[in-house]
Amino acid sequence: MTQVFYSSTLFGAMTLAAAMDAGRFGPHEGRRILLVSNNAAIPEVTPSLDEAPGFSALRPRFDEVWSWNEIIAPLHPSDWKARVVEVPMLERLVRSHLSLGEGAGELVLESVAVPPARTVAALVRDCPITVYSDGLMSYGPTRDPLPLETSGRITRLLHLDLVPELTPLLLREVGVAPDPLPDEAFRRVLAEMPPPTGLSGEAVILGQYLSALDIVTAEEEAELHADMLRALAARGHRSVLFKPHPAAGGHHARLLREVARELGVELCVAGDTVPAEACFSALRPQLVVGCFSTALVTASRLFGIPVATMGCDLVLERLAPYENSNRVPVTIVDATVPRLSLDGSITEPPEVELRALVEAVGFCMQSEHYPALREVAAGYIETHGAQARYFKNRRLASVGLLPEPVRPSRDRPLARLRRALSR
Structure with a gap:
């Protein structure tokens, strides 16, 4: 066969x-x-x-x-x-x-x-x-x-x-x-896998290709990488490895090198074809930071390396349409991975019923194909409210989990006056 x-x-x-x-x-x-x-x-x-x-x-x-x-x-x-x-x-x-x-x-x-x-x-x-x-x-x-x-x-x-x-x-x-x-x-x-050579870094930044997917602008993505580097520098890391996404090209690394020079941080850039997991295995970094890359989860689950996320709030706000297939990955990371702030502090996300949250988001994304999840979604919304971070009121209304919003009348005052006089 x-x-x-x-x-x-x-x-x-x-x-x-x-x-x-x-x-x-x-x-x-x-x-x-x-x-x-x-x-x-x-x-x-x-x-x-x-x-x-x-x-x-x-x-x-x-x-x-x-x-x-x-x-x-x-x-x-x-x-x-x-x-x-x-x-x-x-x-x-x-x-x-x-x-x-x-x-x-x-x-x-x-x-x-x-x-x-x-x-x-x-x-x-x-x-x-x-x-x-x-x-x-x-x-x-x-x-x-x-x-x-x-x-x-x-x-x-x-x-x-x-x-x-x-x-x-x-x-x-x-x-x-x-x-x-x-x-x-x-x-x-x-x-x-052959271990990568010539790499160094106490911490790792995971690049993605958010701007190529039209989730954020190229400038916003570059600034997100820069903020990750600034936060790591604020935590005292003086050497950082940047692992760009294979499909992102080299411009992200070039821009980040300029920020590294300003901060006095030694920046090493991994090759496009080097898996992030190979970097984790070779370096055993103290911290891995990214937006919502799957590699955040493999670093934590397979290697026990501390991880943190930055930028999920921006991505959740920008993802369109609601059915965008990146919505569940970013929801999982946002709800479960500690959050890195610009000052270098790391905070745990609020506790969440992860399975119910993911199934509620999944139902709102594709309600026609997953009708069995309606009860779970309704229960989650009833218990936790329509969390703006993960749900949009218009979307909840369109799948029957919130009343349709009352649209303001577009009648002009003169038209209303004419109707009143004709009665």
């Missing part, structure tokens, strides 16, 4: 390796093909995951590695999807390109609701699909409805057990059961 695995990040490939080692895909008897996609804004200048130094440790688990970018060039993986009339032809082409013969025995995908994974699912057909999730998004609802020919093939959801008290909402609406991966399997994979 040929198994086709798809991944767009090194962390995702590490998750696949952990699942293989944990026996989730059975013995390695047939062909195992890894389909790699580079989803960076400009993939031509951004290294793909199979070009990362750490990939050499994962490579023996796969018989073949193919680039999805090369298969569909010059189209961008995140934008292109096959038109309905093209699917039969393109299916034959993909099958021929990958030498699949009569087809694959299993297809393993991440982020199945959106291209490129959704596109791959449409072209590698007639086989069961396993979805794997390597981050906090697994705890949120499915981003977009799936076509029946895809959702009907999904048999399970593999995920890292990052927040043990939560059960993923992802794919729950189509009856897919989640299957958590053991922490130890992922730790063993990480131990195989």
